[in-house]
Amino acid sequence: MAWGSVNSQFGTALLWHAKLKNVSPRLQLLENKPQRVLSSLDSLKLACSPVAPELRGRRPSENLGQCKAAVIRCDHPQNADLPRSYSKKEKKPFPVPIVELRRAARERFKNSKGQPRRPIPPPKNGLVVKSLTPLAYSVLNARITLINNLKKLLKVVPVQGCKWCNEIHVGQFGHPFRSCKGPTASIRKGEHEWGDAVIEDILVPIEAYHLYDRLQRRITHDERFSIPRIPALVELCIQAGVDLPEYPTKRRRKPIIRIGKSEFIDADESDLPDPETEAPMPRILTEIPDGEINPPSSAEEIAVLAEETLQAWEKMRKGAKRLMKMYPVRVCGYCPEVHVGPSGHKAQVCGAYKHQQRNGQHGWQTAVLDDLIPPRYVWHVPDVNKPLARELRNFYGQAPAVVEICIQAGAAVPEHYKPTMRLDIGIPKDAKEAEMVV
Template sequence: MPVYMSKFLSAAVLSRQNCTATSVFLSRWKHAHCLFSTGSNYADLPMKRKKSERKPWVTSISELKRRARQERKEKQMVHEKILRPPENGLLVKELIPVAHEVYAARSELLACVSRVVRRIAVYVCSICSEVHIGYPPHKIQTCNVAGSLTSKEHSWKKGDLEHVLPVVESFHLYDRLGRAVSHNERLHVDRVPAIVELCVQAGFDIPEYPTRRRAFPAYCIAGRIIDFERRFPKIDAPDKDISTFGFWHKQEKSSENFSSNDSHNDDIEETAARGMDAWERLRSGASKLMQKYAVQTCGYCPDVQVGPKGHRVRNCQAYKHQMRDGQHAWQEATVDDLIPPVYVWHVQDLDSDRPLLNDLKMYYGMLPAVVELFAQAGAHVSDDYAGVIREDVTVPRLDEEMFVV
């Protein structure tokens, strides 16, 4: 055999061995964190979205294009399109009790969280705003933003309720079928929590935020909404109790007065159980409402607008906002956009004084901050979080990590 042929065969054999060794290494690395697992409910931990990355579409692009073509054809034909509630301005009667239940669940959830945070420490990073529940705060080096330390460790400070339950606001609409809020009207329209605005549009009445309730439906002719009802009937006429500039004279919301309602309950575990139930009812009820009542979100920033279309305020500072002149890239929202779950690292051993370490982060699970807060207070965690909580994974000690293959 020629010399060059023997060298070629030797190189091929060596390359095959290297590929085999590489594949074995990648396979071991991929499943290293599952070797101590006894279940099959493993799920990937939630990843932070890049600033240049758009939120995933709820409806596919092809379906959106098909709907747009259909709407253009209907506008060219002068005929009436039958609208059903709530597109015609009327309420969906079977969802009115759901709106009341969602509002009550939110009030109870705020009351429970405000009480539990007095017993369990909440920490927030002053640089990247990451949240940790429980003492001591973790040592995982994930602070990778402008101004962070070279070690990527977090700079912790005391957190509060707004870090566990961040509030997403939306412009309050007097008429959900009216025109969108313009840029010049941004200071003249109230901004309320988006979940509250969803409840108001679905049938829950709040005196501070009046809304138009139609007795007769609106019609769609040639793609335009035609309202034969008078613009401002006598029963809906603005009076002295309605402030045009409510943005500057906000009254104290009844939903925020939750501290006195729970003052006689000292059982922290019972409070956590009630809060966990309120969290589940809030999210499930919001999902039911969003199946009928449209909610829009920006594809690049957290802004949300409850209603069939987004507002026109040019305050987007996200990726390529210059190309949109500051306008938002509106798309269909999900429950996580309306009620964002702030994911935190899950602490399995509450009796240990050792913080979570960076070298063992692949063995740790995650939970929404609200769920982790109630879990540390003694509430039961639903099986829906079994994939990310990783309770069936045994966290090894640092001297045992070398034996995990």
């Protein structure tokens, strides 16, 4: 008898046997060879989390009858992707989709039917949220501390900046990757020309119009030169309660009186008593001039300064994120223009993609934290004394420039930056070894 006919007869008999027992043929095969299946599952061992061990303490028939799948969990992610960079011909997505916003608005309108009208809470009624005023002072002081410390660290940690584009690199040697997109980049085949970087290359200056009254009418195109522009984060802190003599702002003691959707009048405050002396607010720090910067002298001072700088960076970002939840910040969907206030200005200065169709006006939408404080991502250098290799680009990670400077100065790596820095990846020694990696 031929071997093929034997296999066919055996398969037919197995099929009939499975039908009689109401079990699928595949499970019947597993039932005949339980030891082989168990050995393959036992050999599956991962570093992230163990496989569920329910199969070991039971009989093979019970395990195969329930058909439980092994679940693999990883509580420590790595190799996370960086935030997507959008091209100049692409509009930024809304933080919350329009469909979700409309659905939430319909739900609020449905729930408000038959209910008494609630008073408008601050800051929409013109008042300041007093509970967030100390936070605004803390964010402003953290920003000044960050600037002063970075000026000192730039004296001891080399930071390179390209002369033709806005790319920077932290290290003694500029990276060899051909990613320059500046003028004459095609002649240089995309290679960078490195020079010394400045503080503005690390902390991108984002400016906004200073509003004397945050509820005033929108700035027109003709007023764009008569209104001062200051750092957007400073304007956010001023609207949140920080008083700066050089940038006066209007403070109300009574809520506004709404006349229409966009019309209001100020309440009469003549009957109010004189304002009581409140508790003194924290003292606002001042920036150190460039000529008075004293760099740290020892390695211990550099490490302490790096830790303080990293704490100021995290404090500034976390505090700004809390303030943005209460005080709205707008950003153009086509360019990096930022406006701090309930609605964007009307200055027709947007020169981004298809600005002719919008008559130069900005496409305002809700801003996120990275729009207000953009992190400049740079390549993470595993070994400071060894330059990066062009062939091993896929094995290197990235981190914000402030974080990379502090790490090279001796600070500990924060947990939430480790996934993008790829610290758990073994970097090959050369290109030949990299080709062997699957």
